[in-house]
Amino acid sequence: MTGLSDEWGGTGWDSQARLVRERWVDRRPRRPEVAARLLMETRLMPWLAPRLPLPVPIPHVLRQEPLVVRHEVVVGEPLDTFDAVGGRTLGAFLRALHAVDPAEAVRHDAPPPREALRERAATVKDFGTRVVPLLPGDRRDAASAVLDGVGALPTCALVHGDLGPEHVLARDGTVSGVIDFGDAHVGDPALDLAWALHGAPPAFARAVAAEYGAAMELTERALLWHRLGPWYEVTYGLDTGDPNAVRGGLEGVLARLPA
Structure with a gap:
């Protein structure tokens, strides 16, 4: 239900994604300049998510070097x-x-x-x-x-x-x-x-x-x-x-x- 595999993949221009144990999505930047956007999401989304009527990712930093952020799967x-x-x-x-x-x-x-x-x-x-x-x-x-x-x-x-x-x-x-x-x-x-x-x-x-x-x-x-x-x-x-x-x-x- 996620369209992801357990290997790093995804078709996004900016980041790669990996499904972990059918529960988590790990993302890492394809290019150095994308790292700032991923970090922005870790600060914006915890505040924004409760204000929205649909589920959205709420990522956190899993690893700094190399950068990996993780969020629970949004089903669909x-x-x-x-x-x-x-x-x-x-x-x-x-x-x-x-x-x-x-x-x-x-x-x-x-x-x-x-x-x-x-x-x-x-x-x-x-x-x-x-x-x-x-x-x-x-x-x-x-x-x-x-x-x-x-x-x-x-x-x-x-x-x-x-x-x-x-x-x-x-x-x-x-x-x-x-x-x-x-x-x-x-x-x-x-x-x-x-x-x-x-x-x-x-x-x-x-x-x-x-x-x-x-x-x-x-x-x-x-x-x-x-x-x-x-x-x-x-x-x-x-x-x-x-x-x-x-x-x-x-x-x-x-x-x-x-x-």
């Missing part, structure tokens, strides 16, 4: 059934997450708005430098407009930061938990709604929006974040020398750009 498999009941459950979860006090979250080690804005600006600049030139000439203005729009979005709530169906778990057809908070920060709540409103099947998306109470302006911001998603695949492919990732990412970028 990645979500693959997208009905209205699941949409309402996720909408309620996100509403609760985004309602926590962001200042208190920062006191529990969540990256603050200034850090999120600095990282966002660096990402937008990188995308403009490395991805836009790879696009057809007649699509570059639309691509640059997406980057400009994302750069101007707010930072006003604690967000998961990487919410997709692989991080929403279900058991027996019911949403059972949310995992992988390594990208949590105080940012734009629309980021967490990008896939749920614009990438998920319509019945699921409508239920998320209704339960969350997503206004039109928030929905439009979520669309900007949704359009940005494939850009990360392009730069990942460039960084790792994976031409298939670059090609697939560029196809996604073009498919999501406004006409």
Whole structure:
């Protein structure tokens, strides 16, 4: 019910995971810079978990060198059934997450708005430098407009930061938990709604929006974040020398750009 083996594995870009005695998940960073995110989770999640309506990981440091953090298994498999009941459950979860006090979250080690804005600006600049030139000439203005729009979005709530169906778990057809908070920060709540409103099947998306109470302006911001998603695949492919990732990412970028 976890999708993990007893060996170090997992498909995450940032960390490796191992299931221990069917009860614990041990995670270690794939790259040195990821260690800070894992440590952030050990300080943020014990405070955050009681404020949420679904189970989430509550990691602690198991070993410092090399770094390994451990949390109890959150039972379930990645979500693959997208009905209205699941949409309402996720909408309620996100509403609760985004309602926590962001200042208190920062006191529990969540990256603050200034850090999120600095990282966002660096990402937008990188995308403009490395991805836009790879696009057809007649699509570059639309691509640059997406980057400009994302750069101007707010930072006003604690967000998961990487919410997709692989991080929403279900058991027996019911949403059972949310995992992988390594990208949590105080940012734009629309980021967490990008896939749920614009990438998920319509019945699921409508239920998320209704339960969350997503206004039109928030929905439009979520669309900007949704359009940005494939850009990360392009730069990942460039960084790792994976031409298939670059090609697939560029196809996604073009498919999501406004006409």
